[in-house]
Amino acid sequence: MLNIENIIDRIRELIENGDNTQLRAELESYHSADLADIFQELKPEERLVCITNINEELASDVIEYLTPQLQVEILGDIDENLASRLVSKLPHDDAADVLGNMEEDETEAFLENLPQKFSSEVQELLTYNEDTAGGIMNPLVLTVYDNMTVKEALETIRIKAEKENMELYYAYVVDKNDHLVGVLSLRTLITTPVHLNIEDIMIKDIVKVHVDDYQDHIADVFMKYQFNALPVVDLYDRLKGIVTWDDAQDIVEEETTDEILQSSGIVTDLGDDDDDILTGSIGHAMKARIPWLFITLIGEFIAVTITNRYDKTFTALPVIAAFMPLLAGLGGNIGTQSITLMVRGMSTGQITLSSGWHYILRETLTGLSIGAIFGFLVMLVTWGWKNNVELGIIVGAAMSLNMTIATMIGTCTPLVLKKMKIDPAVASGPVIATTIDVIGLAIYLTMVTWYLISF
């Protein structure tokens, strides 16, 4: 990969010198994906100089690779005719994404300025929910008819691929009413005798998705079958577009981010427009973060009332209070390890409900072994520190028990949630951590009070 910092220094120097010929030559020597990375780091006024100094094909490619915010920002800042030309060079689905991220009046203005056919095709894409196949697909598909011969199909592909800037993955076969009836790999087309009929060589069991299918389903289909592209059909089985692997990749990344954020107690589906926690308003970020914090608050107040019942213990032996963070911290930590292993294992498909028992046993054994080791360590240290063997034994035993139980709760809860058809990633983290806190403290305080104070 590139050393971006050096390149940016060089570009800044060329901009300051006003040497546009050299600047253009420098910029055009990079791949558009690299330029997008470089633009990300430049100041807005520097970006403008750069984008207007490279050829329009490249500028449009760069825009395709930029983040949504930067796309909107740059297209808003440059001359509106240039902006329209750049948008019209984007693939349809990317153009629709860019326009969908603008203010409504800006989108309208663009749609009026764009070439008629392109504009109406993009407008149709904008009518679909952006989280469904319709909102993600590219409507430009390579189609051939079922009554063609291989020779005619190859000729059709040659003409279509030359006219429209279209990616070639598979050729989709439609009947005269545009119904999807088959699919052909380019490999089959190239290696089949040219006089054969398409109907006779096409694959008729087609894996496809529907325009209204949600993106998580699309990602699942992609990951399972590992196709390069999937056809998208409407209610009447008419071919409307294709979704390609890079779209699926974006979906997977988005879903993974949601899973990770949810497991740390952040709500990701608030359903408002302002839906990015890192770039939206602070009010939005607060709405995403407060719900599970509030549930933690309630849970920890239970811990407070339980702990408060042992006030005589603290008065009698205040060191008992000092060990509480140790118990809670290690229980929380080992419990989180178990939750994470289970949730991730279920989301990659390695752990299924039917193999769940096996993992519960396995994790409990692991928790028991680690608990024993740490309990022993804590016993030794406490004994040495306080010169009190009884205290050492009780704290150590409570630690062992606490870690074992934390492991079991962390392992079982995601499985139970899954069984109840609740997404474990959404509900697990904060609730389980609080539960472990409450149970751990209750066990510890009961044990110490029983053995050290009452006896």
Place this chain on the structure above:
Amino acid sequence: MLNIENIIDRIRELIENGDNTQLRAELESYHSADLADIFQELKPEERLVCITNINEELASDVIEYLTPQLQVEILGDIDENLASRLVSKLPHDDAADVLGNMEEDETEAFLENLPQKFSSEVQELLTYNEDTAGGIMNPLVLTVYDNMTVKEALETIRIKAEKENMELYYAYVVDKNDHLVGVLSLRTLITTPVHLNIEDIMIKDIVKVHVDDYQDHIADVFMKYQFNALPVVDLYDRLKGIVTWDDAQDIVEEETTDEILQSSGIVTDLGDDDDDILTGSIGHAMKARIPWLFITLIGEFIAVTITNRYDKTFTALPVIAAFMPLLAGLGGNIGTQSITLMVRGMSTGQITLSSGWHYILRETLTGLSIGAIFGFLVMLVTWGWKNNVELGIIVGAAMSLNMTIATMIGTCTPLVLKKMKIDPAVASGPVIATTIDVIGLAIYLTMVTWYLISF
């Protein structure tokens, strides 16, 4: 997607009835990816009946989609001649993965049984580190020579694609010494006049990876440029194979799993063979989990010694101890939210070091606002519960301060680690949680002792 449970019931019935013709018809009506899902749920003896009852092409496709453990299990259980035939039908890279997962003597036995050419090609793949491009690539590449015409190239492709079961993405152009000199999309080949020379139409700026490049680098290159396939070259720039998007997808999933596990304090790169935490030995799982737990143990012992200095506070006002879990729980929770947002934002590229300040400010504001709300709530509840306004104010204020500081620590630490070129996902979670615990308790105990006890 399919309703697997019903299908499995039907298949079980056919197996019991011994109706092999019907069983075969039923099984062969599914896509190989679906069959792999079905096999996953069957018992070992049922799987054997199924795999030997379908045609060998399909059986080999199914094996390609199975998990590594099942691949090894099934190939070990069936007749060894059949096993060799199935392996020889796999793509080279998958065959190498399967053989690489077996015991050494099993691998040897297979290599002897496989067709000579296939065996030696797979054997070469096995010499590469399995985490590098060499270990992932497929050595069957579609190549044409730079001195061909388009017509000759198309003819070559037709013959090669027919002879070898090869995926078509791009045609790679090599010189007579096999050096990679250019790349051509199939679209260009199909739409270019057939008398032109390959040399004149090929793209010469090639994005490629080296056989010894590690998989995280390969995934980065894929995600950045969004190609369907990348060529792999050796030290002398000779073309050795291709890596395709589905390989990249597997790498991304593996890296994401590592990132998620690491952030919960699980060590993923222990470097031993037995390297899956869910399926390896319990000893391995313990080695993966103990290191960060041990660091937490040390950190929490610091918390214990700090807390222990306030023993007079606990004796005087034991309810002080009861609030400790509340402070630690909520501080930990909001801190984890911040860590997760930052680590994930950096790993998707949304947060860069240069935009770091912006996020520190943003998160601090968010922490301050949420801290104020929760501090106020805690004040009210504590005041009402204990009928002590002073206690309510102090606990509420400590809560506000604690949540704000936890947010700041959770936001800054990943950025500082990144700046120091340490992977924030590896080091963040447990250490930050413990730090927040220690600082939060120190602040709270100092405040309550100062205001409630000393005054």
